[in-house]
Amino acid sequence: MTNAPHISVQNLNVQIGNNLILKDVNINIPDKKVTSIIGPSGCGKTTLLKTFNRLLDNTADVKISGKVLVDGENIYDPGAEVTHIRKKMGLLSQRPFPLPMSIYDNIAYGPRIHGTTKRKDLDQLVEHYLRATGLWDEVKDRLHSSATRLSIGQQQRLCLARGLAVEPEIILGDESTSALDPVSTQKIEELFLELKEKYTIVLVTHILRQARRVSDYIIFVYMGRIIEFGPTEEVLLNPQEELTREYVKGFIS
Amino acid sequence: MQIRLLKDRILSKLMLALTIFSVSLVALIGAGLYYKSVPLLRDNTWGSLLFSSVWEPMKGLFGFFPFIMGTLWVTAIAIIISLPLCLLTAIYLAEYAGTTVKKIVNPLVSLLAGIPPVIFGVWGILFVVEFTTGYSVLAGGIVLAVMIFPLIVSIITEVFNTIPRELKDASLSLGATKWETVRKVILRKALPGIIAAIVLAVSRAFGETIAVLMVCGNVPVAPKSVFDPGYPLPALIANNYGEMLSVPLYDSALLYAAFLLFVIILVFNLVSRIILNRLERRISG
Numbered sequence: 367m368t369n370a371p372h373i374s375v376q377n378l379n380v381q382i383g384n385n386l387i388l389k390d391v392n393i394n395i396p397d398k399k400v401t402s403i404i405g406p407s408g409c410g411k412t413t414l415l416k417t418f419n420r421l422l423d424n425t426a427d428v429k430i431s432g433k434v435l436v437d438g439e440n441i442y443d444p445g446a447e448v449t450h451i452r453k454k455m456g457l458l459s460q461r462p463f464p465l466p467m468s469i470y471d472n473i474a475y476g477p478r479i480h481g482t483t484k485r486k487d488l489d490q491l492v493e494h495y496l497r498a499t500g501l502w503d504e505v506k507d508r509l510h511s512s513a514t515r516l517s518i519g520q521q522q523r524l525c526l527a528r529g530l531a532v533e534p535e536i537i538l539g540d541e542s543t544s545a546l547d548p549v550s551t552q553k554i555e556e557l558f559l560e561l562k563e564k565y566t567i568v569l570v571t572h573i574l575r576q577a578r579r580v581s582d583y584i585i586f587v588y589m590g591r592i593i594e595f596g597p598t599e600e601v602l603l604n605p606q607e608e609l610t611r612e613y614v615k616g617f618i619s
Numbered sequence: 620m621q622i623r624l625l626k627d628r629i630l631s632k633l634m635l636a637l638t639i640f641s642v643s644l645v646a647l648i649g650a651g652l653y654y655k656s657v658p659l660l661r662d663n664t665w666g667s668l669l670f671s672s673v674w675e676p677m678k679g680l681f682g683f684f685p686f687i688m689g690t691l692w693v694t695a696i697a698i699i700i701s702l703p704l705c706l707l708t709a710i711y712l713a714e715y716a717g718t719t720v721k722k723i724v725n726p727l728v729s730l731l732a733g734i735p736p737v738i739f740g741v742w743g744i745l746f747v748v749e750f751t752t753g754y755s756v757l758a759g760g761i762v763l764a765v766m767i768f769p770l771i772v773s774i775i776t777e778v779f780n781t782i783p784r785e786l787k788d789a790s791l792s793l794g795a796t797k798w799e800t801v802r803k804v805i806l807r808k809a810l811p812g813i814i815a816a817i818v819l820a821v822s823r824a825f826g827e828t829i830a831v832l833m834v835c836g837n838v839p840v841a842p843k844s845v846f847d848p849g850y851p852l853p854a855l856i857a858n859n860y861g862e863m864l865s866v867p868l869y870d871s872a873l874l875y876a877a878f879l880l881f882v883i884i885l886v887f888n889l890v891s892r893i894i895l896n897r898l899e900r901r902i903s904g
């Protein structure tokens with residue numbers, strides 16, 4: 367492990383309007399591991415995830431203080447270049463949102479923006495990332511038809527492939543399987559396990575079983591604060607804090 | 620239980636009846652105008668009415684070509700001028716502007732929509748006609764462009780706002796800039812809505828009367844350039860209806876003009892509806 371972790375959060379406070387949504391968050395996300403963020407609805411999981419690639423920038427009335435260091439660079443530094451930061455992370459949202467274009471163009475979207483224009487290179491990229499997400503055989507005959515015609519599960523894998531195609535270091539997932547059927551869910555989970563060889567992965571999930579299946583570390587958030595952080599088994603089976611114990615109670619028994 | 624069901628049934632029937640009534644009004648208006656144009660149509664062929672440029676009611680010569688062209692010129696100029704401005708404004712308001720700017724600009728846009736046409740007409744005479752183009756279809760187009768601006772801007776802004784945040788985030792999170800996101804994702808997704816806005820604006824522009832009539836010059840000759848005066852159909856009707864009705868067939872001619880306007884708007888709406896349906900099917904897959 368290098369000494370600067372991919373993501374390091376220091377004294378982060380996020381306020382929207384008059385609500386303090388994240389309070390004094392400090393955390394180092396372990397590299398090349400899967401870290402799950404768990405906690406009750408509305409506790410700030412999505413908000414925390416969005417601070418990692420500055421997706422809160424477009425929210426009205428938001429105030430952010432503190433630092434988020436990505437590869438040692440504070441992304442909230444006024445001089446930080448936001449597209450460069452976002453390119454380092456692939457985002458997988460709750461429901462799949464394919465871009466309004468063909469399957470091929472969805473994957474090629476990011477690389478094209480970042481300067482890959484040769485047809486041959488793009489062809490290769492598209493095939494590579496569709497294979498990486500197990501979609502290739504399912505869609506290779508209709509690469510140029512609209513991405514919205516795929517099933518929801520396929521769309522979600524397409525979105526993952528699309529994110530991987532910009533060669534990120536980090537993958538962020540916000541309840542990425544909650545709209546999917548069990549089989550598609552399993553496929554995505556398997557992909558995460560495969561991908562952690564190469565990527566640092568941060569997931570938000572409501573499903574403790576899923577957290578246990580896929581993650582190495584767990585962050586428990588409660589009302590905007592990080593209450594507990596540690597290896598999965600420890601947090602789920604032997605929580606140190608009363609609040610965590612309360613939350614994972616159903617799981618232990 | 621029974622009463623609730625009954626209420627539901629009666630109300631749905633009632634609403635159906637009202638809907639049929641309002642739809643049949645359109646048909647009634649069309650039929651009425653056509654009926655009144657029949658005397659003119661008895662003496663003239665459609666071809667000569669539509670394509671002759673000679674407008675001499677005293678001699679019984681009714682060529683509508685100049686008026687049709689006047690209408691098309693003014694409308695086209697208005698759309699060409701306002702569309703780019705509207706798009707950029709709507710993009711700015713929906714995607715870039717902060718809350719304060721929105722809070723100031725949105726009410727102003729609605730205010731602009733509420734200003735009566737005659738005021739735009741006066742403004743047009745005082746500023747557009749005086750300082751730039753003289754009485755011309757360009758002056759009419761500029762005034763109309765300003766008038767349809769709030770309509771198009773508010774519809775398109777609304778369309779942009781209905782595009783899910785997550786879709787924009789998806790593009791941004793791939794490292795796209797806002798502008799790239801607008802151009803490649805938002806505009807594409809919003810295209811049907813944008814076209815619907817244009818359709819509404821064009822229909823409105825076809826029919827706008829007073830403001831256009833005040834600045835167009837009203838010369839019954841088909842314009843050859845944007846600096847020529849023109850005489851759109853609504854202006855013809857508004858200027859002359861109720862006068863000179865002693866001239867034979869004159870009132871029939873004016874109602875025929877109204878009928879033409881009606882048909883133009885109807886056909887335009889029909890065609891754009893078909894295009895829109897195609898487009899929506901293609902985009903939503």
Ligand SMILES: Nc1ncnc2c1ncn2[C@@H]1O[C@H](COP(=O)(O)OP(=O)(O)OP(=O)(O)O)[C@@H](O)[C@H]1O
Pocket residue numbers: 382383385387405406407408409410411412413414425426
């Ligand atoms: N744009 C916003 N404006 C105002 N408040 C917001 C905004 N976004 C989030 N919040 C508030 O911030 C808090 C945390 O929201 P967040 O979406 O991060 O919760 P979450 O942990 O992801 O919840 P869930 O599990 O339901 O997805 C909530 O109280 C929410 O109401």
Ligand SMILES: [Mg+2]
Pocket residue numbers: 411412413540
């Ligand atoms: Mg959430």
